Amino acid sequence: MYMGASLGGAVPLHAGERLQATSGFGAPAFDLYPSGVTRPGVTVGVQAGYNWQRGPFVWGFETDLSLLDGRRGPTGAYLTSPAYPAPPVFTLSSNSSANFFASIRGRVGYAWDRSLFYLTGGVAAGGARGPATLALGAGGPDAIFYAPGSVSSRMKYAIGAGFEYAFADNWSARAEYLFLNQSLNTQVFDNGESFIYVSRIRNENHLLRFGINYHFGDDNRIPGSIEYGSLQSGRNGHNGGNGHNGGKGESADTHDAPELYSVHGQTTHVAQGYPRFRALYDGPNSFPSGGKANVGSTTNLFLGLRLWEGAAVYLNPEIDQGYGLANSVGAAAYVNSAVAKVGRAAPYMRFQRYFLRQIIGLDEEGERERDPDQGSRSEVLESTQNQISGKVDKNRIVVTLGKFAVGDVFDDNVYAHDPTTGFLNFAFNTMGAFDYAADAWGYTYGLAAEWKQDWWTARGGVFQLPTTPNGFDIEPQIFRQFMGVVEFEARYDLFDQPGAIKFLAYGDNGYISKIDDVIRYAYLAGDFPPRFDTARGRAVKTGGGINIKQQIVPNLGFFLRASMADGRYETVAYTDVDRQLSMGVVAAGAFWGRDDDEIGVAGALGGLHGDRVRYFGLGGTSVYIGDGALSYAGEKNMEAYYKIGFGKNIDATFDYQLLVNPAHNSARGPINIFGLRLRAAF
Numbered sequence: 001m002y003m004g005a006s007l008g009g010a011v012p013l014h015a016g017e018r019l020q021a022t023s024g025f026g027a028p029a030f031d032l033y034p035s036g037v038t039r040p041g042v043t044v045g046v047q048a049g050y051n052w053q054r055g056p057f058v059w060g061f062e063t064d065l066s067l068l069d070g071r072r073g074p075t076g077a078y079l080t081s082p083a084y085p086a087p088p089v090f091t092l093s094s095n096s097s098a099n100f101f102a103s104i105r106g107r108v109g110y111a112w113d114r115s116l117f118y119l120t121g122g123v124a125a126g127g128a129r130g131p132a133t134l135a136l137g138a139g140g141p142d143a144i145f146y147a148p149g150s151v152s153s154r155m156k157y158a159i160g161a162g163f164e165y166a167f168a169d170n171w172s173a174r175a176e177y178l179f180l181n182q183s184l185n186t187q188v189f190d191n192g193e194s195f196i197y198v199s200r201i202r203n204e205n206h207l208l209r210f211g212i213n214y215h216f217g218d219d220n221r222i223p224g225s226i227e228y229g230s231l232q233s234g235r236n237g238h239n240g241g242n243g244h245n246g247g248k249g250e251s252a253d254t255h256d257a258p259e260l261y262s263v264h265g266q267t268t269h270v271a272q273g274y275p276r277f278r279a280l281y282d283g284p285n286s287f288p289s290g291g292k293a294n295v296g297s298t299t300n301l302f303l304g305l306r307l308w309e310g311a312a313v314y315l316n317p318e319i320d321q322g323y324g325l326a327n328s329v330g331a332a333a334y335v336n337s338a339v340a341k342v343g344r345a346a347p348y349m350r351f352q353r354y355f356l357r358q359i360i361g362l363d364e365e366g367e368r369e370r371d372p373d374q375g376s377r378s379e380v381l382e383s384t385q386n387q388i389s390g391k392v393d394k395n396r397i398v399v400t401l402g403k404f405a406v407g408d409v410f411d412d413n414v415y416a417h418d419p420t421t422g423f424l425n426f427a428f429n430t431m432g433a434f435d436y437a438a439d440a441w442g443y444t445y446g447l448a449a450e451w452k453q454d455w456w457t458a459r460g461g462v463f464q465l466p467t468t469p470n471g472f473d474i475e476p477q478i479f480r481q482f483m484g485v486v487e488f489e490a491r492y493d494l495f496d497q498p499g500a501i502k503f504l505a506y507g508d509n510g511y512i513s514k515i516d517d518v519i520r521y522a523y524l525a526g527d528f529p530p531r532f533d534t535a536r537g538r539a540v541k542t543g544g545g546i547n548i549k550q551q552i553v554p555n556l557g558f559f560l561r562a563s564m565a566d567g568r569y570e571t572v573a574y575t576d577v578d579r580q581l582s583m584g585v586v587a588a589g590a591f592w593g594r595d596d597d598e599i600g601v602a603g604a605l606g607g608l609h610g611d612r613v614r615y616f617g618l619g620g621t622s623v624y625i626g627d628g629a630l631s632y633a634g635e636k637n638m639e640a641y642y643k644i645g646f647g648k649n650i651d652a653t654f655d656y657q658l659l660v661n662p663a664h665n666s667a668r669g670p671i672n673i674f675g676l677r678l679r680a681a682f
Contacts, residue, residue: 001216001261003048008209011040014202024195029083034074041070050263058109063317065102072097073129095130103158104317114166121159123319125349127182127203134189145189152183155346170215178207222258258390266681267299268420270338272325280667283628285621287330296322296339302385312388316353331662332576333427333637334624338419342440352443355402361393398450406436409448410487413549415559415586425639427604431545431563432580437463437483438573440472459487465510469572470623481510497551505544512539513570515611529619532570541569555588567609576622580606596645607634625663633666653677
């Protein structure tokens, strides 16, 4: 692993500006040409990566984040063409642009002595234009045009080459050229009267930058002796490590030494489809009744670095591509939680997590065990995603601060939680009525604390809500809109088999619509179908649930979740369920001599509050559902999968789901959904 910083310059390829007159104008003579303000600028940033080497050949990956000065939208007064009436001027006011770029790139190179020549390329992010306002002539209601931030449906990418020289044992310097394509920055200016301007700026740049990197070396262990006494590595005898020792025959004390860093990755691809099914009608948020198939994927890197005793920082860049089935609508218990809800044909990149975690030991005598892994049946960490291997006090406090998913800390269940390896349906990976804070990708900013004692754990957290329910952006002002959540976990043995029960409660405090007010407004204004954005005001939506995991015999376990929420209010950030019960069993392949295989079967029942039934019956839509009408009946789901493992890190899963009354609607379905999931990890 290596980390470093870079400094350089960037030269844009396209500096001109044009606002193309489209709808309502009908002639190119009405096009507007503000003076371009994009110019060469400085770039400064940080990078982290990981290399493998065999002989002189080196390959690996790198992720980086850099500021990129000089890219902004025009602001000022400009002349129009003679086609416009007097006064022949227009003004533009542009908000701040996303003057940064980030990337996940592969690298391949040839090493000669202390020198490395390499090629690099991958997916990029950033470079979007901010919202803008256009005013024609002297202004007036019809002469004011508003544009949101720019969007693009094309892939952003960076390709290039570089030279790196190791001037010391752990330090290297490099020079690198990149061609950075941040796609078309497309903005639509609309005056609300069917007159539209379109701005399309091709954002491409030549970059030359110089950097310095620190390389952590072959030994990924904190040096020095660490006294753990004669304790075993974990309750199930696992000895930890993920191959970093390289078979060098270190002593047990060295093997148990804490990792300095962790590097992991995974890519998951899901194809799902269904044949034609019975439906009296289709609506805007329905599964099309004629049949449908879609493919989507997510690819993640999980980077972690230990900072000081008990503390580590983590970074998760992600590349998403493709679509959830029917573009992520059609069922409240949606059928694919492994693929991003925000679908795009071209791959795009985001930093989904970046957070600090501090572990504070509470055992005075220093009793140590390995750090627990949220998704491990053994609850004994070796080295895994977002977790650095090392022993900690059995009784401890864990504090997590930054951007991450609420489900990283709360509502975990070892038998049903991770859609990249287990069940795909929403109903089985989270409490359906747990309307937790998140952006459209499932992440938010927050603070969580866990207090773990011998047989119990208490958790609490506060997280930012989206700016508008189910929006893309998180509320930037702390505590203006937020969620509070608490959870208590009790661990026990039942007939000598381990189990746990969790009790969770939450409250969403923000600007949320009360459904009854929305329906009243629709009748008073004669505005149908009803819309949530007509009656948003300050409110608190509450809910909670129970989460049980129970081992039946080794390699066979049972889970159950039951949850309810205050259905008088709209969905804030998750899905359209006000009460749900789900349960299932999961068996590991060791049962039948296939250690890396797994089979799971589960079922769920979900329902809506009466106000929400009325809302959907009047043609309203929400996050995942809205058929234009509703013959209400509770949604019923069943899922079964068989995962074939090709070693520990590659697997293929065959998945089947049955949806009865999809979107709580007895006039549609049932639907038979077939899926194939392919996953690889390191």
